[in-house]
Amino acid sequence: MLHELVRSTNVRSVGYSQAERALEVAFHSGGLYRYDNVPPDVHSALMASPSKGSFLAQFIKGRYPYRPISS
Template sequence: MHEPVRSTNIRSVGYRQAERVLEIAFLSGGVYRYDNVPADVHGALMASPSKGGFLARFIKGHYSYRLISS
């Protein structure tokens, strides 16, 4: 289940802890799945005042991902 967030780029964030899967839905319409993301990284993303900045700095380039919906 995705949780809506306040962001200029991100619409909602979903996380499945058992699978360590993070899903990011962007306002532009794309949904990306990031694999092997630890729960503490998801928690830090949700606590960050800048979701897009956190994503760019700590998730993109650190975890494998793929587009699951456009």
């Protein structure tokens, strides 16, 4: 999955597959997580958000199933 680097103190990059509705988030700390069943509009809103970490905490974590890919 292709990742796009983002400006964030916490998040390094974000990848998204619309076909799989899968969101991948790589953190500066080295962790990489995959969130499943994420709608395209949620990905778009994340990318448009001025605070990626706050958006993740408020609208993604705890709402979509996830698994670590690496930590």
